[in-house]
Amino acid sequence: MNPLTTRAHHNKAHPLKNLPDERLIEDARNGNVHAFETLVKRYEQMVYGFSFKMCRNKEKADETLQDTFINVYKNLQQFNGNSKFSTWLYSIVTNNCLMNRRKRKMDQEMVSLDEPPVEEGAHHHGTIPSWEDTPAEKMMNTELRSRLDTSIQKLPQDYRVVFILRDIEGQSIEETAQILKLSIPAVKSRLRRARIFLREQLNDYMVQ
Amino acid sequence: MKKTQRHTLNCRSVYKHICENLDADIDSAKCRRIRAHIEECENCTAYLDSLKKTVYLYRAYPTPLVSTNAHKELIAKIPFATVSEKKRRSLG
Ligand SMILES: [Zn+2]
Numbered sequence: 307m308n309p310l311t312t313r314a315h316h317n318k319a320h321p322l323k324n325l326p327d328e329r330l331i332e333d334a335r336n337g338n339v340h341a342f343e344t345l346v347k348r349y350e351q352m353v354y355g356f357s358f359k360m361c362r363n364k365e366k367a368d369e370t371l372q373d374t375f376i377n378v379y380k381n382l383q384q385f386n387g388n389s390k391f392s393t394w395l396y397s398i399v400t401n402n403c404l405m406n407r408r409k410r411k412m413d414q415e416m417v418s419l420d421e422p423p424v425e426e427g428a429h430h431h432g433t434i435p436s437w438e439d440t441p442a443e444k445m446m447n448t449e450l451r452s453r454l455d456t457s458i459q460k461l462p463q464d465y466r467v468v469f470i471l472r473d474i475e476g477q478s479i480e481e482t483a484q485i486l487k488l489s490i491p492a493v494k495s496r497l498r499r500a501r502i503f504l505r506e507q508l509n510d511y512m513v514q
Numbered sequence: 515m516k517k518t519q520r521h522t523l524n525c526r527s528v529y530k531h532i533c534e535n536l537d538a539d540i541d542s543a544k545c546r547r548i549r550a551h552i553e554e555c556e557n558c559t560a561y562l563d564s565l566k567k568t569v570y571l572y573r574a575y576p577t578p579l580v581s582t583n584a585h586k587e588l589i590a591k592i593p594f595a596t597v598s599e600k601k602r603r604s605l606g
Binding site: 346350351354372380446450451458 | 576587
């Protein structure tokens with residue numbers, strides 16, 4: 307290793323964590339290792355959480371986390387500031403998630419969503435118990451978790467990613483469209499089908 | 515033929531748009547009609563509620579945290595030297 311390029315670890319407290327993304331990106335581009343580390347700290351949980359929700363597996367999420375920040379570092383010059391850094395980051399994680407998936411050829415029983423899965427008359431089940439009063443921790447038992455995992459894994463990736471970005475991560479419809487390079491009607495249509503599909507998968511949790 | 519068919523077909527057209535209603539209240543005539551229907555229709559109210567519950571359950575699913583170890587491994591894998599070396603070369 308070239309001694310000139312070895313990372314120096316300063317113990318001196320850096321005010322870096324108070325700097326805005328744009329400034330850290332600029333500093334990181336100019337070779338400031340600490341600026342990049344600060345960006346990693348700021349966004350690693352978002353990247354890890356998102357990839358975990360996509361692949362429902364901690365090891366794969368770890369792998370995607372590493373691949374993503376390696377790609378971010380290599381492509382930092384390409385970030386043009388026209389979008390939020392988080393939007394750009396999400397698009398890189400998405401690509402890495404999908405690539406890792408293809409690499410492994412792990413797609414399990416996927417369903418086709420070409421036809422909407424709603425059956426006529428399938429929703430005549432009266433009222434639903436007031437689930438809003440039940441704390442999430444009480445509901446979230448092992449059985450329900452595993453049902454949520456298997457249900458979302460049956461959803462094709464293109465639909466799953468829209469559902470996770472919009473409904474779980476709370477990105478706007480517009481941001482989701484930008485991240486996935488889709489039109490807004492396409493995002494809405496996938497979102498609708500994904501929600502309906504997942505709701506059908508959880509049908510027995512709805513009627514009690 | 516089911517006697518509820520007229521009603522069901524009406525509900526079906528509501529289902530098509532019901533999801534968008536989960537997002538924003540768009541104040542169009544179409545959305546007002548949909549909202550008016552939902553308010554009066556038990557089936558659609560229950561269905562909308564079940565869609566909200568679906569999203570709620572996925573949101574409530576706990577997300578694991580990045581461990582200190584995973585963070586260290588990640589930092590160790592960033593090719594800091596390579597890129598700054600390139601930059602230094604291109605500058606010099
Ligand atoms: Zn109805």
